[in-house]
Amino acid sequence: MSSRIEQLLAELTPEEKVSLLSGEDFWSVPAVERLGIGKLRVTDGPNGARGGGSLIGGVKSASFPVGIALGATWNVGLVTEIGAALADEVKSKGAHVLLAPTVNIHRSVTNGRNFECYAEDPILSAELAVGYIKGLQGQGVSATIKHFVGNESEIERTTISSEIGERALREIYLIPFEWAVKKAGTWGVMSSYNRLNGTFTSEHNWLLSTVLRQEWGYDGIVMSDWFGSHSTAATVNAGLDLEMPGPARDRGQKLVAAVNAGEVSVAMLDQRVLAMLRLMERVGSLDDHRTFQEHANDRPEHRALIRRAGSEAAVLLKNDGILPLAGSGKIAVIGPNAKTAQIMGGGSAQLNAHYRISPWEGLATALGEDRLSFAPGCTNHRFEPVLRGTFKVEYFANQTLAGEPAHIGSMDDAQAFWVGHVADGKVDPLHFSARISGVFTPEETGEHRVGIYAAGFGRVFIDGKLIADAWTGWTKGRTFFEEGCDEVVGTINLEAGRAHQVAIEFSTKEFATLGLAAFAVGIGLPLGDAAIAQAVDAARDAETAVLFIGRNGEWDTEGSDLPGILLPGRQNELVEAVAAANPRTVVVLQTGGPIEMPWADKVAAVLEAWYPGQEAGNAIADVLTGAAEPGGRLPQTFPVRWADNPAHSQDREVYPDLEGKVRYEEGIFVGYRYYDRVGMTPLYPFGYGLGYTSFELNDLVIDDSGFESDGKLIVSLAATNTGDRPGSTVVQLYVSDDKSTEPRPVKELKAFEKLHLEPGEQRSVSFLLDARCFAWYREAAHHWLVEAGGFTIRVGQSSADLPLTGSVTRSTTLMLAV
Structure with a gap:
């Protein structure tokens, strides 16, 4: 801890301390001008940096490959490059913190957010996360690894309790976060929306204090997911530093009162504030007093x-x-x-x-x-194609479209995502209505489908006739982060070349968790x-x-x-x-x-x-x-x-959910571990992929001279491009425990390396395996255990293609601290 932030802590008033522990608005933490503390700004990721705008429109940004695509590269160096490039993007949006990477595990094949996450395997996810974070933070921009932990589904995600045993947590779901802390030194962690075994992760003392801070030695901040904080004293005492977004809901004067009442100690408050000041110092926001600007930097590199x-x-x-x-x-x-x-x-x-x-x-x-x-x-x-064009928007400072508009504006396309600031601040963003009007000129004559879905009440008129009604009988669905209804569709015959008049009426409604207003209207002609x-x-x-x-x-x-x-x-x-x-x-x-x-x-x-x-x-x-x-x-x-x-x-309690719970019954047997366990051949296995050339692996050598004493092993081999053009492969190493006192996977990925070789080129590959590569987590004793006996090393180019094998043996057990 620097003397500067110690001095700042001493000079902050209780109210100023509290102000740093919740957002000022959707994307920033307030400045403390009296002490020269600048504003901290964050931006969404992970495949770009959107900046402070809406999910729709806004300042343009570079769009990078999504998480599962980066997972498919198996290339830590490449992901590190991307992390560094994303730091440029964050800076172009006037921000200091990127809300990324996303490292939840591909538990199911139907999770709507699998695209944003790297892999079904914790080691692959962890290695790539470390690269991403190092690339990003090496340029002075903070990562915020998310969502900590158990957010492997989007169904009822803001309230669901993920029921996960500690062994599965330790061996699968926590590993990317653990590596992010221990190997990459991440400066930020975001808690998930869900409960973990009955307790919201944002107020989960075991998760945020015992595991993250005490066992792993974390010194960064933990922020809530947006609207993911549900209490005052409980979150602060558990280890949640920052409530987002602002203005404060559970903090502010509520936190001042909790400190005064002794529900939160001054020492605990100071811990949270020091973490925030430390982050601000790391990313340079303490001294960032520039006028906020966002730029669309389309860089050739x-x-x-x-x-x-x-x-x-x-x-x-x-x-x-x-x-x-x-x-x-x-x-x-x-x-x-x-x-x-x-x-x-x-x-x-x-x-x-x-x-x-x-x-x-x-x-x-x-x-x-x-x-x-x-x-x-x-x-x-999934939805009818969004209606494109320029539309007039009349905003009303009420929810009934009554009286004169408070503001008149325009929008490109018949869709909106309103958060925080609407109509130049002339209406309450959570209590307003709007009338959107424009024209639609079909290219073909025929029966068109008109669809609308909204986080709020909405309906669509064409040529004065109500066609799609998501106002009367509005029912919660699976759109707009579960704040919106499912699409309501009506049909109408439209004439090619004719400018049909379109009117959309919208009004806000009470929200469940996320304070937003949104709609989308589409018109399509079926094929x-x-x-x-x-x-x-x-x-x-x-x-x-x-x-x-x-x-x-x-x-x-x-x-x-x-x-x-x-x-x-x-x-x-x-x-x-x-x-x-x-x-x-x-x-x-x-x-x-x-x-x-x-x-x-x-x-x-x-x-x-x-x-x-x-x-x-x-x-x-x-x-x-x-x-x-x-x-x-x-x-x-x-x-x-x-x-x-x-x-x-x-x-249903296993998936998707039942009575507020989703039970991870498969435990550690996720992905290929499950298919191996039941002897099922998948369509395409984990780690699989073809190229335009061919590779051979040979000359496996295992140095087990340190295996008995400290559980370490060196595995080396040679890889050769045997084809006639340059190409790449991924050398993958899996470990099998030949005989264990508890069920273990048939094999588990423990190391890999991406190789790019010219035709005929041969390269040596070496892997250093530590004791954790051979250990399983023993819940009752709260430690990792490497058991005595034999282990098999398997190396190849996919989880189903492992031609090189070798064996090692231990005569004693080895216990490892968490």
């Missing part, structure tokens, strides 16, 4: 990095020799994601990207548009059999058909889990029809996690491209044409069907 990372994230799941594309024949570009750039997931991670490159644009640039033909085939949207027939004709007339299918940020989103892992809409039907017409069919998937692929054996190639950021189309085209290697390996097992996933259960 960020463009190049995003494109490179997008290619390295792409996982080639199948290739019958059709890729990379060669020759000069006609290519049919088909599918709902072909001309739409799906660059990110939904929720707090979304931002206003500088630009979006679609796969069509990427292929047109790489191959020439004259070689391409296009057919959409079908749709894959039918004719669209699939058109796609089949295009495929039949081309040498190669490339199908761009999957999901989008409406499906893969914060605040809503997936209903399953079948492709939405008629996409499976489209693949079957196109593959029947042209056996040279390549499927390019964009999803935030696994899908079922009933057509996998009928297509020539499958590429999983995830949501790779603003350079999506260029990165995908680079891989398809061979300008770049498909460098990704799966960070999550792809099961044959949803029912194969360990979280899938007839018991």
Whole structure:
């Protein structure tokens, strides 16, 4: 602790101390001008830095690949580069803290936020988190690793109790956070919304004080997720430093009163304040008195990095020799994601990207548009397409659209996300109404679908007729972070070329947890059999058909889990029809996690491209044409069907929830650990991915000279590129306990290294394993235990391809402190 912050603490009044422990507004902690303490500003991440704007619109930002895409790179160095680049983005938005990375585990295949997280495996997640944090904080910007802990589902996430045994917590869910503290020195941690075993994590003393601070030695801050604090004394005493957002709800004068009443000691208050001052000193906000400004810095080096990372994230799941594309024949570009750039997931991670490159644009640039033909085939949207255009907005300082407007403004597109500051401050952001008016001119005549969903009451009129009503009988659904209703859809016949008058009425309502107001209105014309027939004709007339299918940020989103892992809409039907017409069919998937692929054996190639950021189309085209290697390996097992996933259960308390609880019954057997345990072969295993060259691993050597004394081991081997072009692979090392007194996984990932080798190049790889690599957590004794007996070392290029094996043995047990 520096003498400066000690001096500041001594000079702060009780009220000033308390002011530093809650937000001033949605994105900042107040300054203390009397002592020259500047304002601390935060911004959402993790795949960019949105700044202080709404989730919709705002100052433009660079859009990087999402978390699962970075997980698929298995490249710690690359993720460190991205962390450093994100520091530039944070600074361009006038902020000091990035709310990232997200390291919750892929427990299920249907979690709406899997796209934002790295992996199903704690070691892969932890290694990448360490790189991300070091890159970010190396540039003076604080990370805020999240969500601590047990937020593996978006269903009732603000109230649910995640019932997780301590062994599963220690061996799976806490490891990325532990490494972030011990190996990366993270300056920030964000508590999750949920309860952990009955207690909100924001007031969980065992979690925030015993584990995080006492056992791990953490000296940074813990902030609440937005509106995730539920008490005053309990949160402060448990270890929650900062309540967000502001203005204060549970702190402020309530905390002053709690200190005066002896519910919170002065010493405890000072601990919380010192943590905040320490963070402010680390990120330089103590002395940051600049006028707040946000800039849209579209940097060429960020463009190049995003494109490179997008290619390295792409996982080639199948290739019958059709890729990379060669020759000069006609290519049919088909599918709902072909001309739409799906660059990110939904929720707090979304931002206003500088630009979006679609796969069509990427292929047109790489191959020439004259070689391409296009057919959409079908749709894959969850909601009707947002109504685009410029709209007049009349704001009323009441909830009944009564009287004269308090403010008149405009909006681009028929959607809004209002938080904190609305209509230039002329209405209460939680108690207002609005009338939005504009026109819609259809391109085709026919029966159109009109949809609206809202965190508030909303309805849509076209040419004066009520078409979609989300006002009367409003019911809570799975939109806008569970504050909104599900989409309400009506139909109307519209005439091509005619400017139809559109009026949208909106009013706020009481919120459950998150204080926000929002709506989205869309109008769409359904595609039918004719669209699939058109796609089949295009495929039949081309040498190669490339199908761009999957999901989008409406499906893969914060605040809503997936209903399953079948492709939405008629996409499976489209693949079957196109593959029947042209056996040279390549499927390019964009999803935030696994899908079922009933057509996998009928297509020539499958590429999983995830949501790779603003350079999506260029990165995908680079891989398809061979300008770049498909460098990704799966960070999550792809099961044959949803029912194969360990979280899938007839018991609703296991998933999705029952009476306020979700029970992690599978314990430590998450992902590949489960499939190994039950002997089930997945569609594609964890760690799997093909490239455009081949690799051999050999010469495994194990140095166990220190294994008996301290549990350490050195494993070395040689990796060779045996193909005729440069390429990459991931060398993966797994450990098996041959005989344990408690159930353990068949194998567990303990180390890995991404290699890029030229043709014929050979490189030595070494791994240093410590005692924790062989230990399991014994709950009753509260320690890690390495048991006497044999262990098997397995090395290969996926969890299902481990040709190199070796054995080591201990004659004594070894107990390790937490």
